[in-house]
Structure formats: C-alpha cells, structure tokens
Amino acid sequence: MEILHFDIAAPTPAGGTRAMALVGVVASGNLEVLVERSDTPDRCAIEISTAAHGFRDLWDAVVADFVGRRAAGGLRIAINDGGARPDTVSLRLAQGVRMIEEPEA
Amino acid sequence: MTPVEILASLFPSGHSVSAEGDLLFGQGTLPGGTVVHVVGATARAPIGIDQAIRLSGAVLEIARSDDATPILFLVDSASQRMSRRDELLGLSEYLAHLAKSLLVAEARGHRTIGLLYGGSAAGAFIATALACGTLVALPGAHPEVMDLASMARVTKLPIDVLEAKAKTTPVFAPGLDNLVSVGGIAAVWNADESLADQLQALLARPRDGDDRAALGEKRGGRPKSARIAGEVAAAAQA
Amino acid sequence: MSDIRQSWYEAGARERIAALVDSGSFAEFVGPERRETSPHLGIFDLPAQFDDGIVVGSATLDGTPILVAAQEGRFMGGAFGEVHGAKLTGLLRAAKALGRDVVIAFDTGGVRLQEANAGEIAIAEIMRAVVEARIAGVRVVGLIGGRAGCYGGGGLIAGCCSTLIVSEQGRISVTGPEVIETNMGVEEFDSRDRALVWRTMGGKHRTLIGGADVFVDDDAAAFRDAARAALAQSARPLSVRSAYPHSFALSEVEGLGSIDGASTSLSTNGGGSIDGASTSLSTNGGGSIGGASTSLSTNGGGSIDGASTAPSTNGSGERPGLDLDTLAAEQARLERRIARFGDAADATDIWQALGIDDPKAVPDMPATAFATLAAQYRESADDAR
Numbered sequence: 001m002e003i004l005h006f007d008i009a010a011p012t013p014a015g016g017t018r019a020m021a022l023v024g025v026v027a028s029g030n031l032e033v034l035v036e037r038s039d040t041p042d043r044c045a046i047e048i049s050t051a052a053h054g055f056r057d058l059w060d061a062v063v064a065d066f067v068g069r070r071a072a073g074g075l076r077i078a079i080n081d082g083g084a085r086p087d088t089v090s091l092r093l094a095q096g097v098r099m100i101e102e103p104e105a
Numbered sequence: 106m107t108p109v110e111i112l113a114s115l116f117p118s119g120h121s122v123s124a125e126g127d128l129l130f131g132q133g134t135l136p137g138g139t140v141v142h143v144v145g146a147t148a149r150a151p152i153g154i155d156q157a158i159r160l161s162g163a164v165l166e167i168a169r170s171d172d173a174t175p176i177l178f179l180v181d182s183a184s185q186r187m188s189r190r191d192e193l194l195g196l197s198e199y200l201a202h203l204a205k206s207l208l209v210a211e212a213r214g215h216r217t218i219g220l221l222y223g224g225s226a227a228g229a230f231i232a233t234a235l236a237c238g239t240l241v242a243l244p245g246a247h248p249e250v251m252d253l254a255s256m257a258r259v260t261k262l263p264i265d266v267l268e269a270k271a272k273t274t275p276v277f278a279p280g281l282d283n284l285v286s287v288g289g290i291a292a293v294w295n296a297d298e299s300l301a302d303q304l305q306a307l308l309a310r311p312r313d314g315d316d317r318a319a320l321g322e323k324r325g326g327r328p329k330s331a332r333i334a335g336e337v338a339a340a341a342q343a
Numbered sequence: 344m345s346d347i348r349q350s351w352y353e354a355g356a357r358e359r360i361a362a363l364v365d366s367g368s369f370a371e372f373v374g375p376e377r378r379e380t381s382p383h384l385g386i387f388d389l390p391a392q393f394d395d396g397i398v399v400g401s402a403t404l405d406g407t408p409i410l411v412a413a414q415e416g417r418f419m420g421g422a423f424g425e426v427h428g429a430k431l432t433g434l435l436r437a438a439k440a441l442g443r444d445v446v447i448a449f450d451t452g453g454v455r456l457q458e459a460n461a462g463e464i465a466i467a468e469i470m471r472a473v474v475e476a477r478i479a480g481v482r483v484v485g486l487i488g489g490r491a492g493c494y495g496g497g498g499l500i501a502g503c504c505s506t507l508i509v510s511e512q513g514r515i516s517v518t519g520p521e522v523i524e525t526n527m528g529v530e531e532f533d534s535r536d537r538a539l540v541w542r543t544m545g546g547k548h549r550t551l552i553g554g555a556d557v558f559v560d561d562d563a564a565a566f567r568d569a570a571r572a573a574l575a576q577s578a579r580p581l582s583v584r585s586a587y588p589h590s591f592a593l594s595e596v597e598g599l600g601s602i603d604g605a606s607t608s609l610s611t612n613g614g615g616s617i618d619g620a621s622t623s624l625s626t627n628g629g630g631s632i633g634g635a636s637t638s639l640s641t642n643g644g645g646s647i648d649g650a651s652t653a654p655s656t657n658g659s660g661e662r663p664g665l666d667l668d669t670l671a672a673e674q675a676r677l678e679r680r681i682a683r684f685g686d687a688a689d690a691t692d693i694w695q696a697l698g699i700d701d702p703k704a705v706p707d708m709p710a711t712a713f714a715t716l717a718a719q720y721r722e723s724a725d726d727a728r
Contacts, residue, residue, distance in 0.1 A: 026418050189532045200499050205673075260457065
C-alpha cells in the first residue's frame, strides 16, 4: 500500500455538529472516505491509503480542488482507495462533507 | 496413523467401531472404563448430503441419551462434495445440521472431541472437526481451507509468491501448524504415546467455553479476534 | 415516509440497517472510527476497509431492542476475515447474555481467502455462538438478498439461524458455481448458465424446498416487514404463521452508497472469497412489481390473509429455543428431502414433484404470484430448523 498525507490550509470551516461521516466502500474503482473533526479549524488533513502506487500528483490535484471548493476546514479525512478515478474521489469527498454537515438524527 | 491404529491405541481392550462406506460408527471403552462413542469421516472422502445426514443421525441418537457419553469424531476428509446435486438439495442445510447436532449434543452434556488425523477442508472441516467442543490433531494431519493453487488462481498471484508470503504468516496457507497458530486446533497429540492416555487426560479437564480466539491470540495467528469479539460483546451489554 | 421502493440487492450494509430499524435507533459497536481493519490484507497489498466489511450494533425495531449485523457485499465479496468474523461472534455472545434477538443481513462469498484460516475458524466460532444463543431462547433471523448471495461458510451460518428471509436474488449454497465448475468441470456445473445458477441456488428454489422460510420481493421494506414478523414469533418456529401487511416504511434511507450504481464486482486481485460465486449477477428476474406485499405465509394451507402476526412471547419470559426435538425434526425433514428428491436432475423436477403444474414458469413468475404458489406447494421447515 502507498500512504499519502496532505495537510493543507482550508479557510472555510465545515459546518454541522456530527462527529463523523462515512461514505463509499472499498471496491474496484471505488473508495471509502471517513470524515472526522480535528482541532485545527483552518486546516484539512487527509490521509490516503491506496493500492495504486505512483499517483501522488493526481491526488494532490484532487485534494487541492476539494479544499478550494468545499468547506473542509477542521476536518480530518481518511481514505481507503480501491483504485477510484479522480471524479469518483471528488464525488465521495463532497458527499462526506455534506454528510458530516447534516443535522444529527 | 490409520483408523485401525488409532482405534487400537485408544481402545486396547477392543471396540465395536465399524466402517460404513467411508464413515465410521461404533464405540469403545477407554482403559479407565469410560465409554466413548465414535463417529468418523475417513479416506479423504468429500462430505456431501448423504454423508452429512448419516453422521448427524448418529450424533443425534447419541445426544438423545442423558448419560453424558463423550463423542469422538475421527476426521480425514476432503472438502464438502462439490456437485450440482448436493447444492440443488441444499448442502448448506445438511452441513449446518450436522454442526448443530454436535453443538446440541455438547450442550446436553456429551463432550465432543474432534480428532483430525488426515485432511479436511472448507465446509466439511467446519461441519465436522470445527463443530466439536475440542479439536485435536495427530502429526501429519493436513487441514486446508483452500489449496495454494486455487488461491493463486483467485488472487492472480504466482504460486511462488504465495509460498513466500506463507512463510511470513500463518493466516492463509494450508497446514497443521497454521491451523494450530490461529487457534483452530487445541493441541497436537503425540502419536508415539498412548492415545487412550491422551484422550483420558483431555476428558479429565473441564471445557470452559470457546477458547479458540484466545489461543489464536496467544499463538500469534489471530492477533485481533479475541479482543474485537470481547469489545463488541461488552459494548452491547454496556 | 416514502413510497419509493428501495432495492435490497443494490443497497449497502449501512443502508440496509437504516431501512430495517427504527429511525435514529442504531448504535454501532466498534465502528469505522475505531479503524479496526484487517491486519492481514496488507500482506497482499490490498486496501483495508475501516469496518472490515461488517456493521454491527444495537437498535430498536418497532420499539423492541434488537441486535443487528449487516455484511457489505461490495467489500471483498462480503467475505469473512478475522475482524469481520470477530465482530459477529461478539454480537452473538452478547445476544445470548442479554436474551436479545438478532437480525443478520448476509451478503457473503464465504471465507476471505487472503486470511482463510482466520476466516474459517471465525465461521466455526459464529456457528457455535448462534447455536448457543438459540439454545438460550434467542431468535437469530437471517436476511439474504444481496449481491454476493450467501455462500461457503456463510451458507452454513445461515443454516444455523431460526428463520431465513430471502428474495429471489438470495442465493444460498456452499460451493459457488465457479468453484464447482473449476474443480469438477463444466459438465457438472456451467457457471455461465445464469438461469441454472438461479434455479439451483436462488431464493425461489430455497423457499420451495424449505431451505428458507419467507420469500419477499427485492424491497427493503419487505425485508423489514418480514423480519418484524419473524421476531414476533416464539423462539421456536411456530407451525402456523400469518402473513403481514406491507407498510412502505422507508424513512431516511438515502442512497449515499452507490453513486455509480454499477455492480462493481471485485475483478482485480481483490476478489474475495474462496468458495463463493464471485460473479455479479444482473438483476432482472425478480423485478419490480411495484413493491407489492410478497411476504408469504408458510402455513401449508396457503392463505395469505394479511392478518397481522400475533406475537407469541409468553408473559413468563420463557422462550423455548433450539433443542433436540428441533434437530430431530430437521433430521427427518432433510432425510425426507433426499428420499423424495434425491434423484432429481434439476430444480424443475423437484418443483414438479412438489405438485407445481408448470415448473418452467417459476423463474419468471412475479414475486406475489410466486408467494401464492409457494404457500400452497412448498416444503415447510417449521419446527425443524
């Protein structure tokens, strides 16, 4: 497995009060995204575990795009990747943020 | 050891165990006087619905009695029978029924001891040896959940790569040592000493719950099972 | 509430639990935030999943506390690994200690071969835990209708349950079609003959021969209703069961899971299961008949009268569970099956022997019509499972 770490500035903090959200599953072409809160509201930390080695640049771009477009501040995100395409990754990240911002049941 | 040798070592004064196809049924008396029922699946034969229903019938007959007679299950089987007919008729039910019969017999006071002296695999292993309260093996037994060639096909990994990986972990490769390591087999008996003595010693020790995960943790083959099962059970009862 | 029908087959493990239990009542044990992943998949350079492919916890169903587990068939084919199995074992041990009923949503190819030895022992531990819980009077209800079916050791665990609820997609078998073909040849089993797979292992056949108790449409609400009815029975199955109305109780279930919708079978070397059928089956047959009530009565007389089940929990709390009588009845039931159908070459021969006039019509029969037919002709496993 290749483990990638990103910790980048995320000016817009995520809303909501849920402690965590989980979307997706680990399967071929798919991934799971676990979203949790951190104590640094202006950063977003992302850890990726992937069996597809050598795609750091691609992940870098997807993550930068995500943090630029979504309210990702104060989130700690862990990803298990089954070889998902970048558009699938982006969609899951967006779903994860949306889910953690949902009102609690 | 062959079944004949095993039975001779277990019951030096004789026994009534006889073969019915590849199955064994009967009983013997240990030197200390304890009567032991014997069932067996032998000759590396697969276990299909016909074998399973015959074995469960014998186990239930024993279970009906309140005399707490132990049941010794001799196992040298292949896997479950792989056929269209067996699956059409519901092999999963027959194998589960055999396992349930052993488990209910045990709950009714009959110790159930599996003695793996040859092979066993997959569903047949689960429904026979692994459904016993205590499973012991003889040296040379060769349980396998799946053979490496089939595993290589499914994982698309070369067999020599799998063999190399198998040297680093007991968790997937066939073999007695590996099954001992994950806690599936309580002990490997000494074939050069009296099996009767070893069985009597086993029966003298009370059995207390399913300790396979704890054994797997102690032996290093299953590092997480015992703890995870315990944490889930505790959380549910919190 | 919604009238939108939710496919059980397409749903993920978490969606199934959300569809089954009272809204907001589910509390997960050792959840994904704990990151208790498989310690073994890394050996094969395979990605882990935070919940190891199974979700376990407590919930209420119509206000009654239950324990619930759901396998995720899309991760490693729902196969049993060390952690996956241990979570279910722990849940079942708690069920026995608490005297609390359990619902298990199966979706599995069997033992996870990358950790085959750990998975094999885990299945043995789970079967023991199911039986011990049932002896103590706990009901263990299995739901089968997922992508991976219920194969290998999963089929053996299912065979230990008090009640099995299946949809047409709910294939139950020990050896999967591909494995039979690989080991015994295509003459023995042509795994590419999907119709053969369905009529040999699918939910309709299992219902007809008594291998499953309740047949439902591929609809999460139908599974929920059937589970509710099964839990309302005494721990030992009753010889007469009533059908129950269908209530479209879809609440906050939301399809976050499958964006791509496609059945992403693991075709890479992630392919999970030893004995399972790893092919993904396309759903066509059991299709959509508008979510009609298709839960079927198992009383031999065959009237689906829509009466609600009378809960038979007796006031004393005494709940007779699995015992020798149950197994003696099962022994007789399974012996009779071999005697009656042991020479049948195909499922259609068995269906004909059951008295069904046009057995070839069964596979294409909509769920409601099938339920009516089955209620009249099927072998029942009441009191004998």
